[in-house]
Amino acid sequence: MTTEKVPPIAEEMPTVAPEGAQVGGAEADAAGVAGLRAPAVDVEAMRVLLDGRYREVRDLVRANLVEHAAVLVDAEEMDRAEFRDRVRDVVVMMAETGQTGMGFPEEYGGGGDIGASIAAFETLAYGDLSVLVKVGVQFGLFGGAILQLGTKVHHDAHLADLVAGRTMGCFAMTESGHGSNVQALGTVASYDVEAQEFVITTPDDASRKDYIGNAAAHAELAVVFAQLEVPGEEGVERHGVHAFVVPIREGGRVLDGVRVGDDGPKMGLNGVDNGRLWFDGVRVPRTALLNQFAEVTPEGRYLSPIDNPNRRFFTMLGTLVQGRVCVGGAGINAAKVALAIALRYSVRRRQFEATSSEEEQVLLDYGMHQRRLLPLLARTYALHFAQEVVSGQLHEVFSGPGPTEPGSDEHARRMLESRAAGTKALGTWHATRTIQECREACGGAGYLSENRFAALKADTDVFTTFEGDNHVLLQLVAKGLLTDYAGEFEEMDQLGMARFVAGLAVDTVVERTAVHKLVQSVRDLLPGGDSWDQEAGLLDPNYQLAMLRFREEHMIAGVARRLKRGIDQGGNAGAVFSRVQDHVIAAARAHTERLVLEAFVAKVASVPDGDLKDALGLLCDLHALATIEADRAWFMEHGRLSSTRSKAISREVNALCRRVRPIAVDLADAFGVPDEVLRSPDLLGWTDTGPVR
């Protein structure tokens, strides 16, 4: 247990609980019981707390968003070509304010602060998301590859121009036939010793680069991922995937040997020019290889500080983790925009006129409407704080020594990659779900483009897929859990993982996950001893965390057992893995859910006593119990929840919703989404001076 937060609410609960369980406030109504005063929310103070250490950076981005708010309308009215150019122009203008270069070294015009660059990117998600993704492509993917995979020669050649937005680039990794399986991509970079050049070739259509942002119209340079081949004594030596800087346009003209296709209209993000690239023997100098982790000498000799080719590959990819952290944060912030609109609307709109004024209710007074929106609000806070943890860890790791430098902590890098993957998956699924629910909660008006949901929904849809498909990412998380983030197993694909786990004594995994140890420690901490899961207060964060930990560890041990049993019984690894796959993914989700709740509980514990802490405590309880409730079937199936207590949790979630209801709009306002980007004139009842509050 990492916290000793004592929830201020639990003590005020009536002690007579139904059916013997100490269930908290379920039967108490916020309006009706003394002592259950709803905390007042100081919106500005909450915003300061949410903005955290990068408040100034976030405010700079907010100001830029307001300045360029018209781009939200242009997204609807301009044709595709025009809007692409418009978005590029906005990106370049934003670059001039320093907003987009926070993560680059100061000597190249950057801000030298990785955490700041994440904060800036997250905040940008309040506005038009084509602008966001274009920024991500240019500064995160393209710029990040030059920075992380290149060395001084590349930095000197490109960073100042790309940070300023003078050179646009793209990140040509994904191929049509190889989505999540980067290691198998088909583009070839063959070294020609005579010319001291690499020759880049697309061997077939499955190997064309696809969905590449900035490729269709704007990029002059591409970082191209290709299979590196050098001539060897016994024929061609293949050294796996490496990245090369390849010019593809000059003065807007596509260069010889490069073919560009346009991915055409997309569901959303039509301000980003996604395209396809084919290379027909394009020659680039030897120095085009981004040589942070491998080098080819003029004579064609291959050198790398990392011997194992798989480890080299994953180390390379690992430096790109920032993209995942950014997309997760962007998803969470897009959800905030949707909630800000839907919650403000829900206190303005009446569904039916009541027959007497005393009974008149706005939408948010309805139990169903509370149920639809308030757990999502609580979860948004939870994910916000989880995101704060992962971006903080990223800042730490990437501000320290590089992966091949002395003092590099490889285990910390693997943990970060896993955490980033899990948070990205949960954050982006949360965006999809929240935006949909908020749209429906605004009825037909939510369908009109001026009310933001159209763009939010269409633009964020692909967040669950890009920077790693969420299901594939959760498999990565599970792999880390099962192998204890062992560096030497980095290379394993899912079949390798199945075989590896089967090869262990299952006790190794089971011992590591140690459900029995967990239960022992919980027993000491919570009232009720062996019956902790029956007698602890539902609003005790130690109980809530113990439940999520139990689920996680039980699931991981179960996956390990099933993999081992399957392979011991002679199944082939593919078939065994296939049957356990949903269990694998559930375990990874359970793990990430536990991390999210831990982050929230720790944050609440860190806040000084007062209304702010009380409000966050309410949200944290709501999030924790709604999370347990959502999987209460599993807890009942595994003996950790009686049917009586399960029902009590649902009642408690309802009661918490009623208690959050009076402060819900303030809690959404504290996200600090500028009015100018909310739009929604009818939903929010704009007058000449702004929306009615």
Add this chain to the structure above:
Amino acid sequence: MTTEKVPPIAEEMPTVAPEGAQVGGAEADAAGVAGLRAPAVDVEAMRVLLDGRYREVRDLVRANLVEHAAVLVDAEEMDRAEFRDRVRDVVVMMAETGQTGMGFPEEYGGGGDIGASIAAFETLAYGDLSVLVKVGVQFGLFGGAILQLGTKVHHDAHLADLVAGRTMGCFAMTESGHGSNVQALGTVASYDVEAQEFVITTPDDASRKDYIGNAAAHAELAVVFAQLEVPGEEGVERHGVHAFVVPIREGGRVLDGVRVGDDGPKMGLNGVDNGRLWFDGVRVPRTALLNQFAEVTPEGRYLSPIDNPNRRFFTMLGTLVQGRVCVGGAGINAAKVALAIALRYSVRRRQFEATSSEEEQVLLDYGMHQRRLLPLLARTYALHFAQEVVSGQLHEVFSGPGPTEPGSDEHARRMLESRAAGTKALGTWHATRTIQECREACGGAGYLSENRFAALKADTDVFTTFEGDNHVLLQLVAKGLLTDYAGEFEEMDQLGMARFVAGLAVDTVVERTAVHKLVQSVRDLLPGGDSWDQEAGLLDPNYQLAMLRFREEHMIAGVARRLKRGIDQGGNAGAVFSRVQDHVIAAARAHTERLVLEAFVAKVASVPDGDLKDALGLLCDLHALATIEADRAWFMEHGRLSSTRSKAISREVNALCRRVRPIAVDLADAFGVPDEVLRSPDLLGWTDTGPVR
């Protein structure tokens, strides 16, 4: 129990089941156990079965869709004004084939078959959905209002022209300030005795007509819903909402006194010209009142065959139920398009190259991928057959005597309205969920517009809202259940319902829902006597249905008790209803889920023995158990599922997924979505001769 289907599979199951429960085939693998041969699916025979009695109508629509398939591309490439005109032109061309007029009397150029008109509309959902919705507006809403609410004078004046598409019209009911609460709308139609005219006025901006399809550009006539006022002896008499035919354009010019606004860009359906209407003292003749259910004499006397104003209002609205049936069917068919693409893709694509060819697997071989798509496939079949039942009932009711004619069965009308509401809600939510899951299952490619998901997702989004918000519709269903569809309680809003139920002896409702009677009858039917819920086979449809019935009846009785207790304890009706609302909606859902499963089970029972029946039986089991599994927490909480048996159900769902896997693509192909409207060249691997199968 309405069926005695004995599932052909259950008998072939291994009888040794873990932990004493007879769990069916969970531990058996389709590939590995003799006797579990996967049924072969004759795609054409399955299509004939799905198409049902209106196969020719559906084929006509398919041919028209192929003919006009280019409109799917135009949706992406044309600007809004151009695309609106294009869609209108397609609608008029389709009208010329007779496709859109099936439901109108033959003497006006219609087909005289209501069931055929539903079938045609459903099938149209395979293509561009702006075309679908424009058809719905013109022929369903506008034409339907003239037909159902008007009398011969209106039919003679308008039907032939509107059926042919020569006169375009709109249905002006919804107002900005009154979405789901039609009875409270603000537009006024005041009778001027002197002039023998109605004067139509929009009193304020909350009363402007909004989201009205066809209003922004094309409609010449509007059916306007307004509060009817006639002069009385003691001042103005208000008679509630009535419908009037009001000309709004002539030769493309908006008429004096009418103001038109444009709703502008929308999330989707941008080929439909949604707009706003304001009326400033627009005068229409006395005969403009659609006078099927009420009349104003030249002298200004109000007459109606229905005395009670609320009943009159709901009788009027009730004639418009066809729209809901149509939207539900359209949602289900849109889901079919998404599944057809995602399933075909899933057997072409490999996620990772396996290390040996024997282990090579396509996406659909993965357990998680099966879990994501196959229960949705099964549910699509279930909803298809449920939709077949409700459209059949609609055909029966509307081919019989009108609501004020002798022999009219008001109870049957109320039941139909309830069933249509529930099926619409489940069908449209299913569309949203299925399209989203299929998009994600196709990865980044699913994001490109040419692969259909972009339009499917954006266009269907509003289905959950229009023709009645799904949550409001489910409240309507619950009201019917709680009041036994009592005609005299039609007028009740939710507060009235709360008060009414509280006024009953709770026993009345509890007796009606009669969980105890249900349990008795199940006891006689299933093995295991009192322990039927522990010992019946999971694949026994009687068990599956008994579970869904138990849940439904338990929930309805629970809602009744909670409403009564809340009001007895002195709560005001609004607050009491608010707290029970999620329970109310859950009960309505549970009711509709039971109807859906009953429809599927009955259909399977009606099919002669053979592969077709076996395949449907597999799907029906998968649907039933996935439905129980989704709410297994509730069943455990209410003592109808042990944790052991709950886990067995999850294993069985996995096993059924594996058994459906080999026939999944055939089952999707049997929907008969024409290749030409699937598009998706890369996902489906089109060659010059069509998609690779």
